[in-house]
Amino acid sequence: MVKKSLFENLAEKEQRLLTQLSKKKKDIQVLACNGKESCALIDHTKLEPYNLIIGIIRNDEKLCIGRYGEQHFSFPVDESTSLIRVWIDVIEQNDVKFHINCRDQYYELFNDDEEVEYNDEIMIALLHCPDFVQFSVYDGNLPYRKSSHIFTASRTASENIKIIAHSMLNQHFPGLSRFLIQLDGDGNEAE
Template identity: 40%
Template sequence: MITKAVDVLNEFSETEEKLAYQMIRKKKDIQLFASDGIEPYVYLGNTRLEQFNLIFGYIGRGNKAYKACHVSHVDQHVPFVQTPGSFPFRVWVDCRDKSDVSFHITIGNDSIDLSNSQENGETSELLVVFLECPDFVQFSLFDGRVAYQKVSHIFTASKQIMEKMRTIALSMLEESFPGLNEFLLKIEDDLNEEV
């Protein structure tokens, strides 16, 4: 349950309180990815995941020009922060409307809403959420540079597709967060040496 006394899960905005209520009490299809700058938290509904690899990053433009990314891989957690004050960093994925998955992002004290149906003009924001669990992978994307379908939300248990999704997620974030690929390669190399 999200009522644990963890700083990143406290002091929700009004919108976040509503999302948490829908997720926990109403059992709606809402997910939370959060980082306090040290470790990540993943909730799918009111279930907290314990074993996962996660890459989630946001690149904002204009007056919300944040760059924040958190990577967790095999119990190694690293925030890739380009903007001071980027934590807490929370991404709510609202899947209640399957035809228009939307995102609510909190970075520091700011909130950002992203969806296909938003009408606040052109945006070039980028949000990538890649979750890898032992049995499935989920990839969520908002790319404001795309003209029509800005949101993609994919869930699969296919091992072949899992690796391809990871490649896409890393490719989209590497330019804004240099060292991301090297960090993951080092972890993999360390794991291979232990075997």
């Protein structure tokens, strides 16, 4: 069962996305976590088991939360926890829009075909399950084509994507990799 607390205070566009998700009208996904509970829904299917890490860097604020193994976390540990919802709207294979609700602020991130002003916004979302890995990135520092969304069931590609994702996350959140190893207890990622 999906926790209602993860879907409180939805913005108007989030309400529409939730309706589309429930009616299975489009390829809509939602990843949500508040540091104490989480959910991962893809095509109206609640995933279990899964690991989820969401990192948001915006307006000089950094927030990294997720679920690793069976444990929920926020990093750095002394940061106050906040709900993050990442809606992934796959319009076409190469056209993905991220709808973000972080600290009760809703905004959208997507590719621009034309060069636009830089912004310091970064969003990294890594979801891995026993059968697949999904990696989503938005980097506002790039001049255009700022986002990427990769899904693979290939074991080799999954391992490579996890290495890239953890490297990026650790660069933006120094010490995260060691924290996750301690969180896991024995140093092995949950698969």
